[in-house]
Amino acid sequence: MAKKAYAFELKNDQxxxxxxxxxxxxxxxxxxxxxxSIFEMNLALDELFTxxxxxxFQDHREHIIKIKITVDDLYLLMRIxxxxxxxxxxxxxxxxxxxxxxxxxxxxxxxxxxxxxxDDVQYQRIAGKNVIFLxxxxxxxxxxxxxxxx
Amino acid sequence: MEIKVExxxxxxxxxxxxxxxxxxSQGFEEEIFSAxxxxxxxxxxxxxxxxxxxxxxxxxxxxxxxxxxxEEGKIMLCSMQDYVKEVFEIAGFxxxxxxxxxxxxxxxxx
Numbered sequence: 683m684a685k686k687a688y689a690f691e692l693k694n695d696q697x698x699x700x701x702x703x704x705x706x707x708x709x710x711x712x713x714x715x716x717x718x719s720i721f722e723m724n725l726a727l728d729e730l731f732t733x734x735x736x737x738x739f740q741d742h743r744e745h746i747i748k749i750k751i752t753v754d755d756l757y758l759l760m761r762i763x764x765x766x767x768x769x770x771x772x773x774x775x776x777x778x779x780x781x782x783x784x785x786x787x788x789x790x791x792x793x794x795x796x797x798x799x800x801d802d803v804q805y806q807r808i809a810g811k812n813v814i815f816l817x818x819x820x821x822x823x824x825x826x827x828x829x830x831x832x
Numbered sequence: 833m834e835i836k837v838e839x840x841x842x843x844x845x846x847x848x849x850x851x852x853x854x855x856x857s858q859g860f861e862e863e864i865f866s867a868x869x870x871x872x873x874x875x876x877x878x879x880x881x882x883x884x885x886x887x888x889x890x891x892x893x894x895x896x897x898x899x900x901x902x903e904e905g906k907i908m909l910c911s912m913q914d915y916v917k918e919v920f921e922i923a924g925f926x927x928x929x930x931x932x933x934x935x936x937x938x939x940x941x942x
Contacts, residue, residue, distance in 0.1 A: 721915045729887060791923060794922075
């Protein structure tokens with residue numbers, strides 16, 4: 683598969699999650715990604731988007747979150763850009779996974795999921811914008827013979 | 833997301849269909865906590881028709897599990913797709929949440 687790139691924008695509104703989901707499915711199906719890869723792409727973008735709209739903006743104005751997705755034979759690359767306050771979500775505390783039920787805290791769980799699920803996650807502050815880069819190996823379609831267990 | 837609640841003797845069974853994310857988790861939380869308020873102590877959550885979960889969904893499951901534990905109740909999760917189950921594993925929730933393959937196994941645990 684040749685490299686293909688897609689870009690779209692979301693407003694800083696919770697209801698845009700649905701738009702994000704449709705975009706992930708449409709794009710994933712158009713390049714033949716497995717359900718697992720579509721799920722991982724959607725989850726990572728959902729968690730970052732939800733984080734950005736929850737904590738990124740101190741005014742009540744409309745903001746645009748720009749998403750770019752590149753797919754090649756092996757990898758899914760995602761870039762998320764917002765013009766919110768400088769914030770590196772990767773520096774947030776990792777929840778204690780050895781915790782028992784009563785102590786288990788939920789803060790930072792979304793970011794933790796991304797860090798564990800993605801193969802690489804980077805943050806950069808570029809020209810006044812927060813930019814996050816995600817990289818994830820594509821999972822093959824299960825029905826195409828050889829399946830790989832991670 | 834659709835939520836169907838059924839009673840199987842003393843067990844409240846929640847059958848979810850669709851996506852459990854930050855748009856739908858609040859409705860699910862209200863549904864599950866109204867059952868707890870009504871005295872339900874045994875619950876099964878059927879994930880058979882859930883094809884998406886995010887940390888917002890995990891958060892509701894965690895809150896419900898804690899609430900039920902205080903009531904000396906019990907929650908069972910069943911019939912997850914592999915990649916949904918993987919999210920519970922990555923979050924470390926499989927350490928304290930019983931996740932089983934089928935509805936029968938879940939109901940037999942009570």
